[in-house]
Amino acid sequence: MGAPDPEAADDALALHRAVTDLVRRTRFPVAFGGLARDGAIHVTSIVGARTHSLEGLVVQESRGLGGRALVEKRPRLALDYRSSRSITHDYDRAVLGEGIATLFAVPVLVGGRARGVIYCGSWAEAPVGDVVARPAFAVADALSSELRIREEVQRRLALAPKSPEGATIAPAAREELRRTYAELRSIAAVVDDPAVRERLARVEQRLAALSQDGQRPADHVDVRLSPREVDVLSCAALGATNAEIAATLELKEGTVKSYLQSAMSKLDASTRHAAVATARRAGLLP
Known part of the structure; x- marks a missing residue:
């Protein structure tokens, strides 16, 4: 087993701060997120969940709501997640197990690449207007800036x-x-x-x-x-x-x-x- 990667740990900490901020700023009760690795979103941060259903969730690209957001590089919304026909339902056990009805997924873009996805959800069907979308975009942009800066610093120091x-x-x-x-x-x-x-x-x-x-x-x-x-x-x-x-x-x-x-x-x-x-x-x- 290799030594811990301090850069990965810093990225994970930045992600957790963003997910925590997502709950505070959108007022949606539950939020979670993960960074992309090997073609999948590895969820490492969960805030506000009532169950353990989301723990260890790995979302493959193009699958589920977050997988689509990752590939399409744009936000995706499932107002009624259970009945949504616009996504695959590979992760119903995790999402519905938490009791999530409305789920909003926002990709974190760094230099044109999707570095991860952050989600906010509600246990009841809830509209996603500016009161949710704007702060969610702001949180994703802030996380994107932090990851981009860290990448640039590491690149320059390596050179x-x-x-x-x-x-x-x-x-x-x-x-x-x-x-x-x-x-x-x-x-x-x-x-x-x-x-x-x-x-x-x-x-x-x-x-x-x-x-x-x-x-x-x-x-x-x-x-x-x-x-x-x-x-x-x-x-x-x-x-x-x-x-x-x-x-x-x-x-x-x-x-x-x-x-x-x-x-x-x-x-x-x-x-x-x-x-x-x-x-x-x-x-x-x-």
């Missing part, structure tokens, strides 16, 4: 050149970490969910700490940059122009210029390059 044990980070690896950090900042800037933004901030802090030269302590600079100033400065650190930063962060070019000037003033720097250098020495940027 980064490795330094010998005990040595400082190689220049190419450090630059890759900085690019990853800047991209995380740009993604977090357009995420609406405060909880997801907070988790992203913790990932950013770990990346920033990882990229620091452990042999040289950070300079003490009594400066507090706003989140947007850090966003803009992290992009500028990669050589992006004001126009490119504006496009990345979905801001106006004049707004970018204003944030840059504010950051430069706080850091007592006459140029953006000097501001970046000071911010890095202070540990404000990787």
Whole structure:
């Protein structure tokens, strides 16, 4: 038996948070979900169930409500699950065993791929209007963003050149970490969910700490940059122009210029390059 996969465990934890949020935000009493693996949805998170019927459920692609949502990459609804003719009934023992009458399945899409499906259900027939659909879509989008960011971080770290044990980070690896950090900042800037933004901030802090030269302590600079100033400065650190930063962060070019000037003033720097250098020495940027 192999060692536990920490990445898979993190993904499962993110899924569980999403399923828990689904019950809270849709007001449907039961929710469950799973990530896709080997052509099937492996349900690992269940919230609000009254029985054990859903435990260990594995939904094959194209089968049942969730299998269709996975393949079609769009939400699927069974208002009266028992009598629905639009789905196969391979999983009736699990779904009907829990007493679910209405079931709503939403795929979690990452880069055009269906990474999993989250479900919310009701023990009685219940309409699925905006009061249910909108929050369910929002939860799926937030989970999608978190999985996408985690994938990108792991991809970039895997590509980064490795330094010998005990040595400082190689220049190419450090630059890759900085690019990853800047991209995380740009993604977090357009995420609406405060909880997801907070988790992203913790990932950013770990990346920033990882990229620091452990042999040289950070300079003490009594400066507090706003989140947007850090966003803009992290992009500028990669050589992006004001126009490119504006496009990345979905801001106006004049707004970018204003944030840059504010950051430069706080850091007592006459140029953006000097501001970046000071911010890095202070540990404000990787």
